[in-house]
Structures are given as structure tokens and as C-alpha cells.
Amino acid sequence: MKLELANIEKVYQGRVVLRIENLRLESGKAYAVLGPNGSGKTTLLRLISAIEKADRGMISYDGQPGLPYGDIAYLPQQPYIFDTTVLENLTLALGTVLSGAKTARERAQHALESFQMQQFSQARALSLSGGEAQKIAILRTLILNRKLVLLDEPTAAVDIPSMKLVENYISQVINRNKATLIFSTHNPSQAARLADEIIILWEGRLVEKGPCDQVLYHPAQPETKAFLEYWVHAHVRPPECRT
Numbered sequence: 001m002k003l004e005l006a007n008i009e010k011v012y013q014g015r016v017v018l019r020i021e022n023l024r025l026e027s028g029k030a031y032a033v034l035g036p037n038g039s040g041k042t043t044l045l046r047l048i049s050a051i052e053k054a055d056r057g058m059i060s061y062d063g064q065p066g067l068p069y070g071d072i073a074y075l076p077q078q079p080y081i082f083d084t085t086v087l088e089n090l091t092l093a094l095g096t097v098l099s100g101a102k103t104a105r106e107r108a109q110h111a112l113e114s115f116q117m118q119q120f121s122q123a124r125a126l127s128l129s130g131g132e133a134q135k136i137a138i139l140r141t142l143i144l145n146r147k148l149v150l151l152d153e154p155t156a157a158v159d160i161p162s163m164k165l166v167e168n169y170i171s172q173v174i175n176r177n178k179a180t181l182i183f184s185t186h187n188p189s190q191a192a193r194l195a196d197e198i199i200i201l202w203e204g205r206l207v208e209k210g211p212c213d214q215v216l217y218h219p220a221q222p223e224t225k226a227f228l229e230y231w232v233h234a235h236v237r238p239p240e241c242r243t
Contacts, residue, residue, distance in 0.1 A: 001062055001071060001148040001180045002027045003048065008057035010043055018043045018204045020057075027062075027147075030174060030181040030242075032191035032212075035201035036227060041184035042077055044201065045150045048182065049074040061148075073146035077153045077184075079137030086112070086128070086136055087121040093140045111139045114169050115162070130157040138166060142173045149174060151183035155190065167193055171242075188216055188231045192241045200224045212241035 003025040010018040018040040025031055033041045046052040048059060050067045051074065061068055082089050090108035112118045115135050120128070125136060134157040142149065154170070155163050171194060174181045185191055191198055191212065198215035200208040202223040208215055219225050 001068075003148070003180070004060045004063075005048075006058050006060075008047065008054050008059065010040075010047060010052070011055045016204060018047070018201075020044075020206045023199070023206060023209070025180060025182065027180055028178045029196045030171075030194055031183070031197050031199055032195035033182065033184040033199045033201060034186070034188060034191055034227065038203075039201040040204040041201055042152055043204075045074070045152050045182065045184060046076075048148075049150050051076075068147075071147040072150065073141045073144045073148070074150040075137060075141040075152060075154060077156070079134065079141075081125045081128070081133050081136065083124070083126050085122050086117070086125050089125045089136055090140055090143055093143060107143060108139075111143050114172075115139065115165055131159055131162060134158055135162065135166060138170070142170065145173070145177050145179075147177065147179050149179050149181045149183075151181070153184055153186070155185075155187075163190075170194065188228060192216055194242065196242070200227065202227070216241065 005020050005023040008018065008020040009016060033044060035041055047054050049072060058065055082092060087105065087108055090111060091104040094104040094107060109118065109121060112121055117135065120132070125133065128136065138154055141151070155166050158166055167190065183194065195212050197210060198212055199206065200215065200223065207223045208219060208221045215224065216228065219228060
């Protein structure tokens with residue numbers, strides 16, 4: 001799904017928290033949104049998902065102003081877990097897109113296997129650890145096979161061994177569905193592994209956008225350089241971008 005944001009402005013309590021003059025995102029690409037705390041990453045995702053409305057400007061989807069609800073999946077930074085079994089958390093999400101209960105259970109079970117969590121299928125979801133619950137929320141978002149996937153800090157609570165499983169699953173689903181992925185992260189290394197292009201936000205402004213290797217390893221703007229300074233020095237051998 002192709003998106004365009006034009007003259008977007010969002011104000012909270014009299015303060016402009018996001019201002020983007022123009023941002024175009026192509027269909028089938030993966031975009032990582034990076035920036036310090038308070039730079040507007042979550043606000044950007046919430047506006048694109050229509051959880052919130054911009055105070056000014058317009059967002060168009062494939063050239064149309066109306067939000068195509070059935071084509072969008074959104075994972076908030078603090079996802080909600082239903083007080084049911086783990087398996088039911090996934091089949092509930094599929095209830096609107098699959099007519100057969102058996103088909104929904106089969107797809108949900110297969111998704112759990114992707115994260116090596118099949119043994120949790122009948123466990124109460126609220127008994128899971130924070131990282132386990134986040135993985136279930138990720139599965140519940142991606143299992144819908146939407147054309148636009150928005151993930152806000154998708155692995156913030158996930159441990160390092162599980163991160164590879166999660167990132168591989170995200171890539172597989174996005175590539176299989178030829179979907180557009182937009183995700184926020186504080187981790188430039190994760191951006192390098194998952195994204196085709198990087199978007200840098202700074203104090204609510206879009207300061208840089210471009211191919212992964214260009215933005216991460218040859219940034220043009222001082223704000224980008226400042227944000228990446230510690231990360232660059234911490235990596236003797238920087239990870240390769242996926243493209």
C-alpha cells in the first residue's frame with residue numbers, strides 16, 4: 001500500500017508534537033522509524049492507523065483520502081492481551097477474516113509454532129511473561145495478513161534469543177504478502193536487519209529519509225549523526241543492511 005502524508009501537524013496541549021510537510025512511502029517496502037524519545041514516532045504510527053486524527057493536513061492511501069480499515073494491522077507499544085487462552089487470543093483476531101473455526105485454529109497453531117510457543121496454546125494469556133505476551137500480540141497482528149502493517153516498538157520486551165525468531169517471522173509475513181511495513185524502534189541494528197529505508201524523526205520533525213545504508217552509515221543531517229553517534233562507535237563492524 002502506498003502512503004502519502006502532506007502538511008501533517010499534530011498538537012497536544014498547545015504543543016506541536018509532529019509536523020511533516022511531505023512523506024511518501026512506497027508499496028511493498030519496509031520502513032524503520034528512528035529517533036529519540038519524544039521525537040514523534042508513536043504519534044506518526046497512530047496517525048497513519050487513524051487511532052488519532054491530525055490537526056492539519058491529509059494522509060492518503062493508494063491515492064485515496066479514506067482509511068482502508070480492512071487493509072491495516074496496527075500493534076501499539078503496549079498491546080492488549082485478552083483474558084482467554086493463548087490460542088483463543090489468536091483465533092479471536094481471525095474471527096473477522098476466516099469463516100471456519102477449524103481453519104482459524106490451524107492458522108493460529110501454525111503461527112505459535114513459528115515462535116516455538118505451541119506448548120502455550122492452552123495457557124491463560126494473562127499468565128505469560130511480558131516478552132511472551134508481546135510475542136502473542138505480534139502474532140495476532142501479523143496473522144491477519146494485511147497490506148499495511150504498523151508496529152510500534154515490536155520487540156521492546158522480547159529477549160535477545162527470541163528477537164531473531166520475531167524478526168524472521170515479520171520478514172516472512174511481509175515478504176509473502178508483499179505488504180508495506182512501518183515500524184518504530186530505538187535499535188538501529190534492528191532497523192538495518194528489517195528495513196529497506198530509514199526515517200529519522202527529531203523533535204517532531206522529519207529530518208532524514210533514505211536507503212538504510214545511506215542513512216545509517218552516511219547520514220547527511222546533524223540530528224541523525226547525533227542520534228547514531230553512540231551506536232556507530234559501539235559497533236566495530238556495523239551490521240549490514242538487508243538491502
